[in-house]
Amino acid sequence: MITKDKHSTRNLLLLLLYVGSLAVYAVVRFNGLWGENDMSVLAEMIETMVKSAELVPANAYTQGYGYPAIATFLIHMTGITTTQFQLLLVPLLAAWVVLPAWLFYRELLRDERLASLATVLLLIQPDLLFVLLRSSHEKFTRGLMLLGYYLLLRSLRSRQRLGTFAGLVFAFYATCYALITVNNLIAISYIVGTALAVLILQGVQRVIEGALSADFLRRMGYVLLTMLLIALTFTYFIYAPSKVGIDLFTSIPERISLLFFNATRSDGVGGVNPYRVVGLNWPSTTVYLLLSAANWLVLAVSGLLWLHTTYQLWRGQVQFHYTQWVLWSLYSAFAAMTAMAILIDASGFLGANLQLRIFPAFGMLAAPLIAQSVRLPVRGRRTFALLGGMGLTVLCILSVIKATNEPTISNNWIFATEQEVEGLNWVRQHGTTGGVWTDYNERINKIYKLVNVANPVETTLRFTSQAQLANNLLISDLVRERSLRFNQPLPVETDHLKVYDNGSTDIYHRRPKSAFDQ
């Protein structure tokens, strides 16, 4: 039986508005020119699918066709461009995650008010907010994961009504298939985490007899086996690029890490060391820790609560409803996977970004674990609620700053200005050979490629990271600010020719040194 909350509809709407507002803020803050490598690469894949109308175009996404297909459907029906889709529409779609999150937490906690609180705790975690707000497949993978869990638990609650039960089972497998097509590796790591949870529950069943029904565990086993079969069939037989992607990894440990932990090689594409970038992206570790406070608080509080609960279970002091067992076991499983991921990351043996990928899933389970332990005191209820609300608001603001890489604090700028794009358009239209230098990193290049995804730049514009080899250099106000912040000299020499000026962006042309130079 679920405890109803007369304000649940209002709370849900407020949550939807909260995420919707964040998405609008993320877009407007950077004038719609917010992007990084993954967004740029995915935009190219979407554009290829839109133009070729093929499920497996030349540069197909190796981890599934789901996201490009969803994008293609929306682009054709709405009439917008791939660039508009990636830069403007996709961030706004983040709001949909509120619904599956709330529904899953309602099933887990059997209380609508606690479900709302758990959803708030989920949506203040900056790392999750970042992946939800940016234009990638993750708002769909995370949302579908939550919806899958909800449907599974809801079907367990509806077994006495065959029609509803059958509908929920159908919806569950359809959701799982969608998740696998959007990102098969995230889906498999989700299945592995859930399988680990079921194994933990099998162990619990042996220690605490009658804790869970054998029927429940058997069904969970069948469900996982079916999901794993679908995932592996998709990876190896249905979608050829997936297999190619895995075959790139030659050793068995690498393949296992890729398949079951969704890891990439430390030297591979996307193998960003999440521990090292802290020092590069933020002015100090203190600032990073402050902005990530919601992550660490959720991690620490949920860890302590889990330890306390586990001790009580061990001593036989508490009785669990099966949904509490599900939450406890899922949390244990994903906590173990995250811990393993951090160890593997630290060793550098298999991957370098494991925890980055597994942590958001862990955060999804930490939120309800905390929410279920919240008890408002009888006296001072309002004061407690007010203080809690203020604390959550502060955490929310800090998280938004981190999730959007607010440039006044973050060194990791992932936006460009219209004038920078216009400056590059000019170089592209009139420039000659020799390449163009744009910044100390690929900030502008990635966004420029995203903006021009319908008209690829490769043949007409060559970016170079070595200023001394560039024929043209783009120096904008942002580049000057970055130069000051990183204490790096601007690569412009005194005798460079300044041939373009739009107020905030200049193009410098290398002064010819010989008769053969242009």
Next chain:
Amino acid sequence: MAQQTSITVGRKAHSTSNHDVGLIVAIIGGMLLAMVWSPLGWLRLPLALPFVLYLPGYGLTSTAFARQDALSTVERNGIAIGLSLAIITLIAPVLSWLGVGIGFRPILVSELLVIAFGLVGMLVRRQQLGDAAYAPDLSNLVRHHWLTIGAALLLCGAVAYTFTTLPTAPYTEFYILQDERVADYPRAAVVGEPLAVDLFVVNREQAAQTYRYEIVVVDSWGEQKSTLLFAGEPFDVAMHQTYTTRAEWQMPAIGDDQQVLFHLYLNDQLYRELSLWINVDDTNSP
């Protein structure tokens, strides 16, 4: 609360026919109209979003969970969106295997078929179940769900704002080219020899502007450090228009590394500046 509302609403609904079907038909009709009639083009985005992300799943959800007490409204909405996403991932390979491709028409037709299938199933189940069927009464929508409608309108407003009113910074582009290229600018000259580049002013200031330009030479080695070589007359450039001229000048004195500056003025204020470096000799060197 949500479940109670849907029960109450559902009971009233059966006698007041299938309002949701009417709304779905209106959304699809409006979207198709917006696709073919450009004055309504602005409606395409807000109507196509539910067409792709909600309606296919709504029909199937209403068929599979036809009883009004099977699921709450929130559950129905969550499942409808999830199923709509799942349907895309199922349709896409089918279109590909059929050989029709994932293009505009196959997508439109397949989504319409799925929605139609869902609606037929939904209507059949409603007929079978009678008063027990889920059938939201939209005539009371505003009274019962004003908050939902308000939030939906706010979200739509956010989408519209994001798409239509992203501020465009006003600015002017000022640049020089030689034969349409960023290359072959004058690098050496003889005193008194005419030099020239193509000079461009692009007005992106959101209003017509009056500009003028000057050419100045700076010889850091010479006695007179800065010499005005040319002062042009003011010229008007309409919004989003480009002004082009052949800027010509002569170098007044011998000397290496002389900097030629092109100053663009707006309202008599120096607004933009470009520069070239030129070595000047008294004769043409071989």
